[in-house]
Amino acid sequence: HHQRDQYHPYLVDIYEQLPVPFGLVRFGVAPDHPEVKNVINTFTQTARHSRCSFYGNVNVGKDVSVEELQQAYHAVVLVTTQTILPGEDLAGVYSAKDFVGWYNGLPSCQELSPDLSCETAVILGQGNVALDVARVLLSPIDILKKTDITHPALEALAESQVRRVLIVGRRGPMQVACTIKELREMVNLPDTRPEMVVADFQGVIDALKDLPRPRKRLTQLLLKTALEIPGEMEQERRNKASRTWGFRFFRSPVKVLADPDHNRTAGIRLAVNRLEGSGEGACAMLTEEVEDVSCGLVISSIGYRSVPIDPSIPFDSHKAIVPNTMGRVQQAAGLYCSGWLKTGPTGVIATTMNNSFDTARSLMEDMDSGVLHISSAKPGSQTIRALLEKRGVKPVTFSNWEKIDSVEVKRGEATGKPREKLLTVEEMLQVART
Ligand SMILES: Cc1cc2nc3c(=O)[nH]c(=O)nc-3n(C[C@H](O)[C@H](O)[C@H](O)COP(=O)(O)OP(=O)(O)OC[C@H]3O[C@@H](n4cnc5c(N)ncnc54)[C@H](O)[C@@H]3O)c2cc1C
Ligand SMILES: NC(=O)c1ccc[n+]([C@@H]2O[C@H](COP(=O)([O-])OP(=O)(O)OC[C@H]3O[C@@H](n4cnc5c(N)ncnc54)[C@H](OP(=O)(O)O)[C@@H]3O)[C@@H](O)[C@H]2O)c1
Ligand SMILES: *[C@@H]1O[C@H](CO)[C@@H](O)[C@H](O)[C@H]1NC(C)=O
Ligand SMILES: *[C@@H]1O[C@H](CO)[C@@H](O)[C@H](O)[C@H]1NC(C)=O
Numbered sequence: 001h002h003q004r005d006q007y008h009p010y011l012v013d014i015y016e017q018l019p020v021p022f023g024l025v026r027f028g029v030a031p032d033h034p035e036v037k038n039v040i041n042t043f044t045q046t047a048r049h050s051r052c053s054f055y056g057n058v059n060v061g062k063d064v065s066v067e068e069l070q071q072a073y074h075a076v077v078l079v080t081t082q083t084i085l086p087g088e089d090l091a092g093v094y095s096a097k098d099f100v101g102w103y104n105g106l107p108s109c110q111e112l113s114p115d116l117s118c119e120t121a122v123i124l125g126q127g128n129v130a131l132d133v134a135r136v137l138l139s140p141i142d143i144l145k146k147t148d149i150t151h152p153a154l155e156a157l158a159e160s161q162v163r164r165v166l167i168v169g170r171r172g173p174m175q176v177a178c179t180i181k182e183l184r185e186m187v188n189l190p191d192t193r194p195e196m197v198v199a200d201f202q203g204v205i206d207a208l209k210d211l212p213r214p215r216k217r218l219t220q221l222l223l224k225t226a227l228e229i230p231g232e233m234e235q236e237r238r239n240k241a242s243r244t245w246g247f248r249f250f251r252s253p254v255k256v257l258a259d260p261d262h263n264r265t266a267g268i269r270l271a272v273n274r275l276e277g278s279g280e281g282a283c284a285m286l287t288e289e290v291e292d293v294s295c296g297l298v299i300s301s302i303g304y305r306s307v308p309i310d311p312s313i314p315f316d317s318h319k320a321i322v323p324n325t326m327g328r329v330q331q332a333a334g335l336y337c338s339g340w341l342k343t344g345p346t347g348v349i350a351t352t353m354n355n356s357f358d359t360a361r362s363l364m365e366d367m368d369s370g371v372l373h374i375s376s377a378k379p380g381s382q383t384i385r386a387l388l389e390k391r392g393v394k395p396v397t398f399s400n401w402e403k404i405d406s407v408e409v410k411r412g413e414a415t416g417k418p419r420e421k422l423l424t425v426e427e428m429l430q431v432a433r434t
Helices: 002-007 023-027 034-047 066-072 096-104 128-138 151-159 180-187 204-210 213-227 232-240 349-369 381-390 398-413 425-432
Strands: 012-015 052-055 076-078 093-095 120-124 164-168 192-194 243-248 251-259 264-276 283-294 297-300 335-337
Touching: 012 381, 023 034, 023 096, 034 052, 034 349, 052 381, 052 398, 066 076, 066 381, 093 096, 096 128, 096 151, 096 297, 120 128, 120 283, 128 164, 128 180, 128 243, 180 192, 180 213, 192 232, 204 213, 251 283, 251 297, 264 297, 335 349, 398 425
Parallel strands: 012 052, 076 335, 093 297, 120 164, 120 297, 164 243, 192 243
Antiparallel strands: 251 264, 264 283
16 A cells, blocks of 8 residues: 555564474475465565564564563564464374375475385375375376475385375265366376276265366366276376375274284275264264275375464464464454465465455454554554574574575476475575575
C-alpha cells in the first residue's frame, strides 16, 4: 500500500532454522517437479526487498524464544511446521518425511540410506506424497539424473532392486487422497505398468454419476487404469515394462513382519477393512481378517503433523494446529500463525499462500484498528541479533544463502543437473561465510 509505505516503513524479518530458505518447496516437492519450485522466484523477490531480512540458521524455540521475539517486535507470525509423521512406531518402517528428506537433501535425513535391495516396496497412504515416493522409486534413472535429486540418492536408486510398488489405502478407490495430475503421471510413467485388483472396484462404476466433478474425473482415470482393456500400443508398452505399481484398497497396517534369519523386513500384515458410509466421509472399519504381503521396504505416508516449537505457544495437539481465528492466535495479542501450523498439514503451495495472505490481512487490519499497538517503537532485529551473538548463533543472511545457491547451481552444471544440493549444515555454513 503506497501510503502505508510512506508513513509506516514496516520491516519484516524472517527467522529460519536451516541455513537455507524455502522449507518444503526445497525439501518436500519432488525433484522431477521443477516447475512447482518456480515459486522460489516470488519468495526471492520478497526476501530481497529492502524492508525484508532473512535470518537463517536460527532455531526459534531454542536459539531465541517466541517470547523474546514478541518483546522485540510489534507482531510475530508463526509458520514453523516442524513436522513429525505418525505411524513411525512400526519397526522397520521408514517415514515418507524421512525418505523424501533423504532424496531431497534435508541435512537431518542424510543418514537414512534406505535399503533398496528388495523387489517389492509397500507405501502406506494414498496421498500425493505417497505418489511422489512411488514415482521416485520407479522412475527410470535417466529421468532422475536430470533433476536436483541428491547424488547419494541417485546412486542408491540406480542400484535399487525395487521392481514393484504397492500403494496401500485404508479406504476405497473413491477415497484416494491424491490428485488427478499425480495419478496420471503414475499411469504414464515410462517402463512401468499398473497392477490393480479388479474386485476392489466393485460398485464404483454405479457410484460414478453422483460424484462431484474433480473426484469423478479422478475415479474415471482409476477405473480406466484398473479395468479397461488397453489398446494395442498401450498393451505393448505394458508388456515391455520391467516395473509395476498398483493401489491396494481397504487395508490398514497391523505390523511389519521380520525375516529373523536376515534381520530385515520380510513383509507387512494388513487388516482387511470394510467401508461404513460412502463418499469422502466413509469410514474404514477393521474386520477380523488379515492379509500378509511380502515386501522388503515399507514407507509410511499417512500425513504430516505440526509440533509446537515453544511451550509458550497455545497448541491444539488433537488437530496439531495453533488455535486461531483467521491467523490470529487465540488469547495472544500480537501473535499470528500461518502455513500448515495454522491449517493442518494439507494443501498445495497455492492454498498455503492464500492462507498466508489472509493472515497478513488480519495483521494489517489489527494495525489499522489499533488492536495492535504500533505507536511506540520496538527494537526488532537489533535486540535479537545481540541475543543471538551472545548465544554464539551466527545467522545466515539472504545474500549468504545466495552464495550457497550459486555454489549448488555451479556444482549441478558439471553433471547436467539444475543444482547439486549441499547436504550438511556445516558445509552450508562454510560456503555462506566465504
Ligand atoms: C513431500 C511433500 C511434497 C509436496 N509437493 C508439493 C507439490 O508438488 N506442489 C505443491 O503445490 N505443494 C506440495 N506440497 C505442499 C507444500 O509443500 C506445502 O503446502 C507448503 O510448503 C507448506 O508451507 P509451510 O510454510 O506451512 O511449511 P514449510 O514449507 O514446511 O515451511 C516451514 C519452515 O519452518 C522452518 N522451521 C521449522 N521449525 C523451525 C524453528 N523451530 N525455527 C525456525 N524455523 C523453523 C522449516 O525449516 C521450514 O523452512 C508438498 C508437501 C510435501 C510434504
Ligand atoms: N504434487 C502435488 O501437488 C503435491 C505433492 C505432495 C504433496 N502435496 C500436498 O501436500 C499435502 C499433504 O500430502 P500427504 O500425501 O502427506 O497427505 P494427504 O493428502 O492427507 O494423504 C494422506 C493419506 O494417508 C492416509 N492416512 C491418514 N491416516 C491414516 C491412518 N491412520 N492409517 C492409514 N492411512 C492413513 C489417508 O487416508 P484417509 O483419506 O483414509 O485418511 C491418505 O490416503 C496434500 O494437500 C497434498 O496434496 C501436493
Ligand atoms: C537387527 O536389526 C535391528 C534394527 O535394525 C538392530 O537393532 C539389531 O542389532 C540387529 N540384530 C542383528 C543380530 O543384526
Ligand atoms: C487462491 O486465491 C485466488 C484469489 O482469491 C483464487 O483465485 C485461487 O483459486 C485460490 N487458490 C487456491 C488453491 O485456493
